[in-house]
Amino acid sequence: MLINSIGQGLLWTPLVLGVYITFRILDIPDLTTEGSFPLGAAVTISAQLSGQQVLVALLLGFLTGTIAGIITGILNTKLHIPALLAGILTLTGLYSINMHIMGRANLALIDQKTLIDLIPVIGSDDVRTIVVTLPIVCGVLGLLYIFFSTRLGLDLRVVGNNRIMSVTNGIRADRMTILGYAISNGLIALSGGLIAQGNGFADINMGVGTIVIGLASVLLGEIMVASRKIVWQLVSMAIGAIIYRTILAGAMNIGISPDDLKIFSALILVVVIVAPMIGEKLKQKYRLAAYLKQQK
Structure with missing residues (x-):
């Protein structure tokens, strides 16, 4: 179970990084996630079926995801549409676009090598998934670290931390926000392509609930x-x-139906949101009690 969870967690890591960029760095709730994720899957599988190599297909998925992010960013910053609504608008439009890309609701790889097939057979499919995806994830993490260490990356972080201060310091906040949207949704689309490689197909509804997965x-x-x-x-x-996938795997092992995983995911998100707040309140209560005891 652990090996499978690590492999699945690595496949989902680009999505989590994408959600982190919008949710934590830019402080924006971006629902484009649920459209760009299947977009990456649709483009990756379609590109492969048209004769492109696996890595090229994944790159194309990433690039189309960045375009989706740019569209949401423009709606939000240039047309002044609230971030939540801008994401919903792009998400809605991407449903039709994904259908046109795939031609139908579900598109499977037929007689095509997946990403896992790029390496010789060593151990189980779960082990091979880790061997293939770990270098990709490490590469993504390394590139993001380098980017956020540059002036451009620092400007992006400043915009998310204090937009007004960033503008007064000459940072073009709108451009930085659009860039953040683009990188975020590119990574999310990349994750969609990786998941599609792991499953062997792309589905029009595979993006449902991905924002909850990412936030949790x-x-x-x-x-x-x-x-x-x-x-x-x-x-x-x-x-x-990885921890999230481990929790889901454990839930299935104790008998929770796959049909109930969505609501289970929502419950996990509720717990991880509420638990720190409860912990902080308990700490404050303990400190107050200790202080009052000292005063006596």
């Missing part, structure tokens, strides 16, 4: 690795994704 994984990662350093924050997203 982000919060789990932050609980497990509490650090202000960007490198550890990025690594914590991968850890959160």
Whole structure:
């Protein structure tokens, strides 16, 4: 179960990183996630079926995801549509676009090699998944760390932290926000392509609930690795994704039906949101009690 959870967690890590960029760095609730995820899957599988190599197909999926993010960013920053509504509008439009890309609701790889097939047979499919996806995830983490260490990346973080201050310091906040949207949804689309490779097909409805998965994984990662350093924050997203998949695998092992995993995912998100708040209140109560005891 653990090996499978690690493999699945690595496949989902780019999505979690994408959600982290909008949700934590830009402080924006972006629902484009549920459209860009199947977009990446649809483009990746369609590109493969048209004769493209696996890695090229994944790159195309990433690029189309960035375009989806740019569209949401323009709706939000240039047309002044609220972020939540801008994401819903792009998500709605992507449903039709994904249908046109695939030609039908479900598109399977037929007589095509998946990403896992790129390496010789060593152990189980779960082990091969880890061997293939780990370098990709490490590469993504490394590139993001380098990016956030540059002036451009620092400007993006400043915009998310304090938009008014960033503007007064000459940072073009709108451009930085659009860039954040683009990188986020590109990573989410990449994850969609990786998941489609692992499953062997793309489905029009595979994006449903992905925002919940991403948010729960982000919060789990932050609980497990509490650090202000960007490198550890990025690594914590991968850890959160693996822990989340481990929890789901454990739930299925104790008899929870796959049909109930969506509501179980929602409950996980509720717990990881509420638990830190309860813990903080208990700490404050304990400190107050200790202070009152000292006064006596």
